[in-house]
Each structure stands twice: as C-alpha cells, then as structure tokens.
Amino acid sequence: MSSTRPRWEPAEVEPEAQRDLSAQGAPGAGDAARSVEQPTTTPNGAPPTPLPAKHGLGVRLEQLRAFYGSSEQVKGIDLDFRANEVTAIIGPSGSGKSTLIRCINRMHEEIPGARAEGRVMLDDLNVYDASVDVVAVRRAIGMVFQKPNPFPTMSIFDNVAAGIRLSSRRRDDLHGKVEWALRSAGLWDEVSDRLSEPGADLSGGQQQRLCIARSLAVEPEVILMDEPCSALDPIATLKIEELIDQLKTRVTIVIVTHNMQQAARVADRTAFMLDGALVEVGPTQEIFTTPTDRRTEEYVTGKFG
Amino acid sequence: MSAHGASTGTLARFAVSPARRRRDRIARSALLTATVIALIPLGLIVFYLLSKGLGSWSTSFFSTDPTGNTFFKSQSIGGIKSAILGTLEIVGLASAIAVPIGICVAIWIVEYGKDSWFAHTVRFFVDVLTGVPSIVFGLFIYIVLVVGTGSTYAGYKGSLALSLLMLPVVIRSAEVILLLVPGALRESALALGAPRWRMILRIVLPTALPGMVTGVLLAVARAAGETAPLLFTAGETLKSNSDLGQFTNALPVQIYYDVTSPTTSVVNRAWGTALTLVVMILLLNVIARAISRRSRLA
Numbered sequence: 001m002s003s004t005r006p007r008w009e010p011a012e013v014e015p016e017a018q019r020d021l022s023a024q025g026a027p028g029a030g031d032a033a034r035s036v037e038q039p040t041t042t043p044n045g046a047p048p049t050p051l052p053a054k055h056g057l058g059v060r061l062e063q064l065r066a067f068y069g070s071s072e073q074v075k076g077i078d079l080d081f082r083a084n085e086v087t088a089i090i091g092p093s094g095s096g097k098s099t100l101i102r103c104i105n106r107m108h109e110e111i112p113g114a115r116a117e118g119r120v121m122l123d124d125l126n127v128y129d130a131s132v133d134v135v136a137v138r139r140a141i142g143m144v145f146q147k148p149n150p151f152p153t154m155s156i157f158d159n160v161a162a163g164i165r166l167s168s169r170r171r172d173d174l175h176g177k178v179e180w181a182l183r184s185a186g187l188w189d190e191v192s193d194r195l196s197e198p199g200a201d202l203s204g205g206q207q208q209r210l211c212i213a214r215s216l217a218v219e220p221e222v223i224l225m226d227e228p229c230s231a232l233d234p235i236a237t238l239k240i241e242e243l244i245d246q247l248k249t250r251v252t253i254v255i256v257t258h259n260m261q262q263a264a265r266v267a268d269r270t271a272f273m274l275d276g277a278l279v280e281v282g283p284t285q286e287i288f289t290t291p292t293d294r295r296t297e298e299y300v301t302g303k304f305g
Numbered sequence: 306m307s308a309h310g311a312s313t314g315t316l317a318r319f320a321v322s323p324a325r326r327r328r329d330r331i332a333r334s335a336l337l338t339a340t341v342i343a344l345i346p347l348g349l350i351v352f353y354l355l356s357k358g359l360g361s362w363s364t365s366f367f368s369t370d371p372t373g374n375t376f377f378k379s380q381s382i383g384g385i386k387s388a389i390l391g392t393l394e395i396v397g398l399a400s401a402i403a404v405p406i407g408i409c410v411a412i413w414i415v416e417y418g419k420d421s422w423f424a425h426t427v428r429f430f431v432d433v434l435t436g437v438p439s440i441v442f443g444l445f446i447y448i449v450l451v452v453g454t455g456s457t458y459a460g461y462k463g464s465l466a467l468s469l470l471m472l473p474v475v476i477r478s479a480e481v482i483l484l485l486v487p488g489a490l491r492e493s494a495l496a497l498g499a500p501r502w503r504m505i506l507r508i509v510l511p512t513a514l515p516g517m518v519t520g521v522l523l524a525v526a527r528a529a530g531e532t533a534p535l536l537f538t539a540g541e542t543l544k545s546n547s548d549l550g551q552f553t554n555a556l557p558v559q560i561y562y563d564v565t566s567p568t569t570s571v572v573n574r575a576w577g578t579a580l581t582l583v584v585m586i587l588l589l590n591v592i593a594r595a596i597s598r599r600s601r602l603a
Contacts (some may be wrong), residue, residue, distance in 0.1 A: 107496055112420050140497030151491040153511040166499035211493070218498055236316060 056252030057123045057140070057221040058083040059104060064118040066099045066108055073099045075276040076118070081222070086244055086253040088284065090260060090269030092304070096276040097256040101224045104254065105141035106134050121293075122222070139167050141222040142215030146209030147231050150199030150214075157195040159210055163218040176218055185213035186243050191235050205236025212243065216251075223247065225255040229262065260300055264288055272296045318392055319467035360581030361573045367581075370560070371543045375568045383569055385578050387545040388559035392582070394547070395539060395555055396529045399551045403528075404521055405449060407475025414476075415483040416505055434473035442469040443534030460546075460553030463539025471524040477525040478520025482513045526586045532557035546562075551569065 009165050059081040066074035074096045081087045089097045102108040103116045106127060120127045127137045150159045160178045164171060178195075182188040187209045190200070199210055208228060215223060225244075229237040244253055244266045263270050264284055271281040272293075280287060280296045291297045298304055365384050372383035410427065418424025446466040451458060486509050494504040510517075532555075539564065540552035556578055563575035 014410060094592075105496060106493060110492065110495060112495060135498050138496055143493070143496035145489060145493060145496075149487070149493050151490060151508055151512075153508075162494070162507070163497040166494055166497050166503050213494075261570050 001281040041279045047058075051180065055221070055250050056248070058252060059141075059222055059254070060119075060121040061100075062119040063103075064100070064103055064116065064120060064123060066096070066103050066116045067114065068099075068111065071115045073276050074103065076115075077278045079271055079278055080270070080279060081252055081254050083252050084248055084250070085268040086248050086255060086266050088263035088270045089254065089256045089273060090258075090270060090299070091273035092299070093258075096246050097137065097273050098226050099276075100273065101143075101256055103252055104222070104224055105138050105143055109134075109136070135167070139218055139257060140220055141224060142218065142220035144208070144211050144215055144223065144228045145235075146227045147240070148204055148211055150207050150210050152198070154199055154200045154201045155196045156191050156210065157200070159199040160213045160217050163214050167218050178213075181213040181217035182210075184216050185209045186239060186246075187213055199266045203236070205232050205239060205256060208232060208236065208240060209243065212240070214249075216247070222252045222254070225253065227256050227258060230258060237262070260288070272299060274299070332525030335419035348462050351560045354576065354583060357576035358572065359577075361570075362580070362599040366574075366577055368454025370545050371554075371574075375571050377568055383543075383575065384575060385556070385559055385581065387543060387554040388556045388578060389552040389581065389583050389585075390545050390547070390602055391460065391539070392556045392585070393464045395467060396525060396533070396547060398461060398464035399471060399528055400525055402464065402522070403468040403475055403524065407524075408479050408517065410472075410476045411479035411483055412505060412510075414480055416501070416509070418438040426457070431473045431476050434469075435477060438488055438533075439470050439531050440533035442466045443470070443536060443538050446534070447537045452477060456550050460539050460549035460551060463535045463553060463555065464549065466534035466538045467531060470531060471525060471528045474527060475521060477524060479513075479517050482516035482520060485516065486512045513559065515597040522590055522593050525589065529586055530557055530582065532561050536561070556585075557580050 020231065061077050061079040061081075064074055064077045064079075065072060074266065086101060089100065091097050099108060104120055104127070106116075106120075108114050108116050116128065118128075122137070122140060125132065127141075149163055154162060157178055160181050161174055164174060164177060179192075180190060182191065187206060190206060191210075202210060208231075212223075212228075229240050232240065241262065244255065247253060248268075255263075255266065267284045269281060270284040270287040272279045272291075272295075274295055275305075280291055280293045282291075287296060288300050290302065346592075347456075363384075365381075367384055368387065369381075369384040370387040371385060372381055374380035401575055404559055414427060416426050418427065443466045446469070448460050450456075450462045450465065483584055490512060491504060494508045495501070499507070534557050535558050539555060539558070541558060542552035542554050544554075546553065560575045560578045560582075563571050563578065566575075567570055
C-alpha cells in the first residue's frame with residue numbers, strides 16, 4: 001500500500017529553510033537551533049528531567065482547502081511549519097485559523113459535513129493519504145484546545161496516563177512517563193502530592209497545563225494549540241507561554257491566537273490569515289514591524305479585527 | 306404608581322412596583338398550588354400502601370406460595386413467594402436482554418449513525434415504540450411465540466415481551482445522556498490518538514454512566530410494574546419455579562388476580578403485594594444510585 005503512496009517532492013526546501021532560521025532576527029527566532037542541545041528546566045525550576053531523544057517534525061500544507069458542507073473556510077493555503085519552531089497563526093474571528101490547524105491532525109473531518117482537500121505533509125508523509133491511519137496521525141500530532149478539558153471522571157494521574165492508555169502505546173513505566181509529562185508541563189510540583197485527585201478540581205490554568213501534559217505523554221512530534229490561553233488569566237497565560245518556549249526543543253508547535261502580544265512573545269514565525277486565505281507569513285518580528293501586505297499592517301496595528 | 310424620579314425621590318425608580326409584587330405573588334402561589342396538588346395523590350398512595358399493605362406482611366407472606374384456597378376461611382391463602390421470585394426472574398432476564406442491546410443502539414445512534422438517514426429512521430421507530438401500549442407487546446409475543454409455535458405460556462416469553470417494552474426506554478434515555486457528554490471530551494480523546502471504540506469505552510461511557518443507570522432503572526421499574534404483557538405470555542401459576550420455560554408468576558399478575566377476589570384476606574394480600582413491589586423498586590433505585598455514585602470520581 002505504502003509504495004503507491006504519492007510522495008511529494010523530496011524535502012529539499014525543508015533543511016535549508018530550517019537552517020537559516022537562526023540567522024533571522026525575530027525575537028526568539030534564534031532559539032530553535034540553540035535549544036535542541038540545551039537541557040531544559042521546568043518553569044518552576046525543577047531539576048532538568050531526561051527528555052526522550054526525540055524532536056519535532058516539520059509540517060507543510062500544500063493547497064489545503066477545508067469545507068463545511070459547501071462553504072469553503074480554508075481556501076488553498078500553502079504554509080510551512082518548521083520543525084522545532086513555534087508558528088503563530090493570527091487573524092480575525094472566522095478567518096479559518098482553527099479550521100486550518102484542525103486539518104493538520106485530521107480533526108476537521110470529525111465534524112459532520114466537513115472535509116478537506118490538498119496535502120498536509122508531516123515530514124514526507126501526506127497525512128491525507130488513503131493508506132494513512134488517522135489514529136497514528138493524531139498520535140504524532142497532539143492538540144490542545146481552547147477550553148481546558150480534562151477528563152472529568154479521571155484523576156490527575158489518569159488524565160495524563162489517558163493518552164498512553166487510550167492510544168495503546170507501550171504501558172511500561174507508566175508512572176515515569178506521567179511524571180515526565182507533568183514535569184515538562186510545569187505542573188509536577190503543584191500536583192505531585194495529589195495525583196489521585198480529580199483533574200477537574202485544578203484551577204483553569206493548571207487544567208490547561210494538565211491537558212498539555214496529557215498530549216505530551218504520548219510523545220507527539222507536533223503540538224497544535226487552538227487559542228490555549230483564551231480562557232486563562234494573565235498569570236496562567238504567562239506560565240503556558242514559558243512552557244511553549246521550553247517545549248519547542250522537542251516538538252514543533254503551531255499556535256492559533258487572538259492575542260497579538262502573545263504571538264509576538266512566543267512565536268518564531270507568524271502567519272496572518274484573512275477570510276480563509278493566507279495573507280502573509282514570516283519571522284514574527286517582520287510581521288509585526290515591517291509587514292509587506294497592507295492588510296497585515298492594518299491588522300497588527302489594530303485598525304480592524 | 307408613576308414612579309418617576311423627580312417627584313418621588315431618587316430611589317423610587319428602583320423600587321419594586323406594587324403591581325409587579327402582586328403578579329409575583331400570584332405566580333408563585335399558582336406554582337406552589339400545582340406542586341401541592343401533585344403531591345396529594347402521591348402522599349395518598351404511600352399512605353394507603355403502608356396502612357393496608359403492612360398489615361398483610363408476615364414471614365409466611367414472603368416464604369410461602371399462594372395456595373389457591375380462597376373459599377374456606379379455615380384454609381390458608383398462602384403468601385406471594387412465587388410472585389416475588391417470578392418477577393425477579395422475568396424482569397432480570399428482560400433487563401439482561403434489553404439493557405445491553407439498548408445501550409449499544411444508543412451508542413450507535415450517537416457516536417456512529419449521527420445524522421444519517423438510517424439513524425433518523427431508528428430514532429423515529431424508537432419514538433413510536435415508546436408510545437406503544439404495553440399490552441401490544443404482550444399480544445405480539447403471544448401471537449408469535451405462543452400461538453405461532455403452537456406451544457403454551459412460559460416465563461421467558463414474558464421476559465421477551467417486557468424486554469421489547471424496555472428497549473425503547475433504555476435507548477432513548479441512554480441516547481439523551483450520551484448526547485450530554487461534551488463533544489470536547491470526545492475531541493480531546495481522539496486528538497490523543499485514541500481509536501474511536503476506545504474513546505467510547507474509556508471516556509464517553511464512564512462519563513455517561515450515572516445518567517445511564519438512572520435511565521435503565523426507569524425502564525426496569527416500568528417493566529417490573531407491568532401486568533398486561535405478562536397475562537398471556539408468562540401465564541398464571543401459584544408455584545415458585547426457577548425454570549423460565551414454565552408458567553411463571555409475577556407480582557403485578559398476582560395483584561391483578563387478588564384484587565378482583567371477593568375474599569377480604571385475598572384483597573389485603575394484593576395490597577401487601579403492591580407494597581412489596583414498590584419497596585423492591587425503591588431498593589433497586591437506592592442500590593443502583595450507590596453504585597453509580599461510587600463509580601464517579603469526586
């Protein structure tokens with residue numbers, strides 16, 4: 001089956017694109033290359049924990065179109081999400097940002113009447129290829145939603161373990177994996193003495209970090225975040241943003257946000273969407289200071305949206 | 306009445322007007338009256354059950370079968386052991402049939418069928434079945450399994466009639482509860498790379514469990530109280546038996562025959578039987594609620 005899979009061009013563009021990012025002057029843009037070797041510390045200063053030797057994969061959208069019934073919400077987008085970088089997607093409400101990232105792990109098709117066309121290349125694999133198992137795609141591409149949604153019937157521990165148990169990954173050293181995920185999400189110190197309490201008892205910010213831990217536990221290569229801080233207060237938001245900065249050492253992150261300061265703070269690159277089309281993408285600093293498109297400039301300076 | 310600020314002071318326009326106060330009082334008392342009216346028959350039922358039923362309760366009431374002797378005062382009329390056992394057996398088998406099937410149907414409708422025409426068709430027929438009078442289910446089983454096979458009554462045929470009666474109730478209630486499970490939970494489970502069946506088993510069903518238990522209980526309670534579907538499916542007998550292939554007695558059937566008797570002691574036995582039925586359903590409720598509460602984390 002896999003031999004018939006139409007391979008897109010060998011990834012010639014990809015490595016060089018990855019390489020030159022360290023030269024770019026955007027705030028935080030240089031971090032990606034540097035950070036792979038650096039030991040991470042969790043935001044609350046816990047000792048560095050051993051990271052699995054794994055890192056992010058690039059994602060490339062090729063003529064991606066997404067529909068709800070007959071209405072086209074994403075209109076033929078080509079876009080690169082580089083490995084181990086944070087890419088922010090900004091744009092006014094209804095511009096198709098969430099739809100776009102939901103196409104990446106094929107969650108879009110879960111909505112009745114919704115479908116997508118085009119290619120989403122995870123490294124050199126088209127996740128929409130007929131021979132691809134959608135479950136495997138979602139194991140490789142994690143997702144954090146707008147509202148924190150820990151499983152209400154489960155304890156903190158079980159919430160984090162849920163990903164491993166649900167996706168029938170190897171369950172050896174479950175406790176170690178849960179601890180690692182909670183540490184990586186900067187939550188371990190706050191919950192280590194009450195792992196058996198319900199996840200729903202945590203505060204909103206803690207719940208969202210619990211959800212991040214949950215998606216980290218299955219060791220994805222990419223994490224999609226759909227306005228992860230929009231339901232959180234500024235302090236909880238700051239914690240998540242610090243976390244994003246830490247996490248990109250091992251995963252590629254795509255974050256949809258309404259908050260332009262947030263994009264400026266966390267993203268290496270930023271993409272601006274309008275009415276289902278990609279207007280402009282580039283290093284975050286360029287998008288915010290010297291955008292080439294007039295609509296981008298108007299949006300980032302607050303003239304509309 | 307004109308509560309304009311200038312003439313009656315600055316706070317006047319924030320005061321509740323007498324007209325609104327009056328309307329509020331009328332509406333509240335109307336609601337309270339309706340509640341009280343609804344409570345009166347409930348209270349009377351409980352009162353009569355206890356006052357008339359408790360009198361016939363005794364050890365032998367529960368430990369002996371009805372004797373069938375109702376004519377001579379000197380002879381014992383017996384208890385209702387066969388009816389209690391029969392109800393447990395018949396309703397137990399009916400639940401064992403209807404509950405798993407019903408829950409599977411609800412899962413299919415909510416998680417897989419969704420908006421397909423077949424799911425809509427199933428939903429429509431479930432609604433129709435919910436409104437079918439219980440005697441029709443009995444009639445159906447009678448025609449198919451009693452007349453149709455040229456055989457006679459049997460406990461399991463009563464169970465089948467009751468399971469048909471329970472099925473739409475179980476499906477409908479489970480469906481409603483499954484729809485209440487937030488879609489965000491399904492999404493996050495799927496986004497973690499859970500296969501759909503595992504998402505349903507480990508996330509959706511545990512979340513829905515307490516509500517589904519309530520729905521199942523309603524169905525069981527309804528089935529346990531039915532007389533009509535049993536009259537010409539399970540038959541009429543005095544003897545206890547553990548074989549659902551035989552004629553099997555049941556509490557509602559026992560009440561039905563006892564209450565039409567001219568003998569006072571037999572009519573009193575009907576009250577005792579009714580009280581027994583109510584207490585059994587109450588116990589079932591309490592037990593199931595305890596179980597479902599324990600299964601929920603909190």
